[in-house]
Amino acid sequence: MTPKDLLLGLAIIFLWGFNFIVIHWGLNDLTPMMLGGLRFLVIAVVGSFFFTRPKTPLKWIVVYALTLNFGQFAFLFTAMTFGMPTGLASLVLQSQAIFTLFFSAMFLKERVRAYQLLSITVAAAGLAIIGLNNGDTAMTVLGFAITLAAASSWALGNVVTKAIGEKGYDANLNLIVWACWVAPIPFFICAYFIDGSDVMLSNLLHINWQTMATLAYLSIGASIMGYGLWNYLMSRYSAGTVAPLALGVPVVGLTMAAILLDEKVVAWQWLGIVLVLLGLMMNALGGRFFNSKA
Template sequence: MKSKDIAVALFVVLIWGVNFSAIKIGFETLPPILFSALRFAVVAIPAVFFVPFPKTSVFNVLGVGIFLGVLKFGLLFIAMKADASAGLSSLVLQAQVFFTIGLSVLLYKEAIGKHHAVGILIASIGFGFFFIESGENITALGLMMILAAAFCWAISNSIMKRMQGVNLLHFMVWVSLIPPTPLLIISYLTETTDPISLFMSSTIETWLALSYVSYISTLLAFALWGYLLKSYPAATVTPFALLIPVVGMITAALVLGERMAESEILGAGLIFLGLAVCVLGGRWFKAKVKVVQESL
């Protein structure tokens, strides 16, 4: 990867790591499905009246809108309300890395280099350390919902990967028009029949959290992520997401007071190492081959 694109990937990781704490703050006064509906409504309106429809199939817009906006975030937000901590949610959701790579190999016949395989293996071991002391931070139902959300995210990644020549900011604006209606209907049937009173009683912290989740985490970060997925193989891009739980747990510890165990710190170190092998392993291998060739 180019140095510029590595910086872009790390910027997205920072945004999404902080995002989980912002979501938890938003849940203090708004129920999860309603919060998710507002997240996308804020992005889409009034922007869709000024942004042209992206140069892609309407089915791509509908696909990402449903799998990312309705299913992924609906499942994630419900789980985070009562069944999973912010830090552990940021971890489990990164199962999307493995789902995305698997779909890319299956659908796009992408090859995985040896350094990718070794790096993902190391990061996966680190990923597992986070579960050692997770018993009080997630329920079985929460785990299943977040894993399902991760698979929906992987499907969305696969749809975005196949698009070429698409303005991704425009794309995300129109994608954001899809989720609000079904989410608002679900919220009305299952959460509240009087959303206006909840809006009026929400705190400034809730609206700040909603603004961050909408404009920074949804519009900006997903547009940048889509650019990276179009530019590089999934096995090169998606391992960066394994850093999200590191940022997520550090942020949750600082902002929400969630505890980081020694096993989680060790896991974070292994994730960093695995990511370094994934991103830089190809360069190391080429450099080693060059040194051997020059010595002969």
């Protein structure tokens, strides 16, 4: 990468890593479903001025929105309100790479290679260590399990994205933005039945500048700018060069959570964190290594 593009890559890592801290702050003012619905509504409204509607059929836009947008963030935001620490959430969510391999093999009949099986085993061992050693931390088993559900939804969204591409449609920023018109619908429906209309109205009436700044960061910063820069790098370099940058996201998330939120991680969980990152790195870089040996 050129120095300029490397700086853009570092900007993405910070935008997405700090994103979890902003989510934590946002959940202090809004319920999980209201935060999700308003986030994607802002993306849709702002983004539609800059990106044209994709030619992707509506049914695929809906499936994309329900998995990658609604499913992932409804579970993630809920998990963070049920005892999933912000820093660990940024790491455990990256287990989507493991679930993506599994779902790709199941639904797309993609072959799983030996190095991928090894990377899955290593990362899964790390997740097990994190989940089983929560006695001295704020993490709950329920929060951990719901975060895994969020990662699974992200993985299903990845499979949907691949399927859209295989059918000859573009899975680019146009799709990302316009799918955001769909996501607020299930978010607000869930908010009505889970929170009640009075809580929904209270959330809207008590929006202040801090809430607006949170929504602006989550929608414009982390989503539109983050994915825009990511797609730019993907268009200039191979996936094997760009994808490993995502490994920096949980590093930023864990570090910022420790500094700003005073979150603690016990020694055994640090071992699990190292194993998860090692497994993700093996998965991201293994193809390049083994292909070079072929």
